[in-house]
Amino acid sequence: MLLVRRRIRLETTRLTLRAPLHSDFRDWSSLRDSSRDFLTRWEPTWSSDHLSRKSFTNRVYWSQRAITNGTAMPLFLVRREDQALLGAITLDNIRRGPAQAGTLGYWIGAPYARHGYMREAILALVHHAFTKMDLSRIEAACLPENQASRGLLESAGFKYEGVAQSYLQINGRWRTHVLYAALRIDRRGKSDAGL
Numbered sequence: 001m002l003l004v005r006r007r008i009r010l011e012t013t014r015l016t017l018r019a020p021l022h023s024d025f026r027d028w029s030s031l032r033d034s035s036r037d038f039l040t041r042w043e044p045t046w047s048s049d050h051l052s053r054k055s056f057t058n059r060v061y062w063s064q065r066a067i068t069n070g071t072a073m074p075l076f077l078v079r080r081e082d083q084a085l086l087g088a089i090t091l092d093n094i095r096r097g098p099a100q101a102g103t104l105g106y107w108i109g110a111p112y113a114r115h116g117y118m119r120e121a122i123l124a125l126v127h128h129a130f131t132k133m134d135l136s137r138i139e140a141a142c143l144p145e146n147q148a149s150r151g152l153l154e155s156a157g158f159k160y161e162g163v164a165q166s167y168l169q170i171n172g173r174w175r176t177h178v179l180y181a182a183l184r185i186d187r188r189g190k191s192d193a194g195l
């Protein structure tokens with residue numbers, strides 16, 4: 001079976017969202033390394049070779065396969081004005097059939113946090129998922145104490161849905177997460193009363 005290679009490129013006011021390239025290695029490893037303390041408390045434990053070229057090459061190949069197969073959409077956030085790599089966002093675990101859903105994950109380098117870049121990226125990717133991919137539901141999860149991520153999701157239109165016990169291993173421990181979702185046709189919290 002011959003797979004068609006899909007090229008994904010989303011443009012926002014300040015960002016280009018695109019698949020990782022082999023040539024991104026130095027920028028990616030430098031940003032991840034310099035943001036290590038900022039990121040590791042929220043992420044699964046990094047492997048001993050996390051920042052190696054081989055590990056990054058494997059990520060690029062996985063990204064290409066996932067996009068081609070329609071199972072995930074891993075994208076880098078690149079600032080348009082200077083082509084700086086800011087972070088990454090992934091729509092993963094894309095499910096078709098009756099679910100039409102996917103799971104959102106993201107990270108941003110410490111110097112670029114709290115400047116609205118990730119909100120811009122989330123809004124663009126969710127819009128693409130709903131309008132071009134015909135998904136109905138985008139899910140996201142974060143640690144309960146991660147107020148920045150919770151606020152980000154809420155400001156991007158995600159609604160709190162509950163708690164998942166021992167959801168992911170973060171920094172070496174099974175951790176409970178709070179769950180959020182955005183729906184293509186979101187009527188939650190709305191009513192026809194009084195109309």
